Amino acid sequence: MVSKDEEYIKLFYNLFVNTIRLRGGEKRHFFPFEFFKKISLSFHSYFCFSKFKEEVLAGALFLKYGNFSHYFLGGLSEKGYKTKGSTHFIFWSFIKNEFNKIRYFSLGGGRGGEDSLFHFKLGFSRKTKSYFISRKIYFKKVYEELVEEFLKYKKLKERPKLFPEYRDI
Numbered sequence: 001m002v003s004k005d006e007e008y009i010k011l012f013y014n015l016f017v018n019t020i021r022l023r024g025g026e027k028r029h030f031f032p033f034e035f036f037k038k039i040s041l042s043f044h045s046y047f048c049f050s051k052f053k054e055e056v057l058a059g060a061l062f063l064k065y066g067n068f069s070h071y072f073l074g075g076l077s078e079k080g081y082k083t084k085g086s087t088h089f090i091f092w093s094f095i096k097n098e099f100n101k102i103r104y105f106s107l108g109g110g111r112g113g114e115d116s117l118f119h120f121k122l123g124f125s126r127k128t129k130s131y132f133i134s135r136k137i138y139f140k141k142v143y144e145e146l147v148e149e150f151l152k153y154k155k156l157k158e159r160p161k162l163f164p165e166y167r168d169i
């Protein structure tokens with residue numbers, strides 16, 4: 001099932017936050033509800049759910065533009081944790097419905113090794129690519145302008161400790 005109704009965005013938000021809590025996620029991963037609401041309006045986003053007997057077990061958020069699609073975030077209900085296959089079903093349904101419309105499908109990152117999410121994603125494809133998270137600033141002047149505008153907009157006196165400093169979570 002796919003929906004952008006506010007009720008389902010709230011449902012996805014709750015699934016996501018509960019999953020982050022259960023996994024012991026860092027504070028920075030607890031995005032506010034407004035973040036998801038904005039994504040639903042701003043991007044080519046798909047909030048997908050798996051249900052069993054009218055009970056939602058899992059949710060996944062995919063972003064799609066042109067012939068590229070990306071799995072962004074997901075969450076499970078308590079019953080979804082106990083029931084095998086609810087997230088597999090979402091991925092399978094999304095891929096089946098989008099197969100002829102997309103050329104590239106990114107499952108996102110993983111830590112490798114014994115990371116269960118990484119192994120879940122390997123179940124869909126064995127193709128992996130290296131990626132790097134960088135703190136290098138290539139256009140210092142542009143970056144400083146963005147930070148200054150952000151500080152003014154938020155009425156902040158100190159620069160945030162996050163990177164990039166104009167990020168608002």
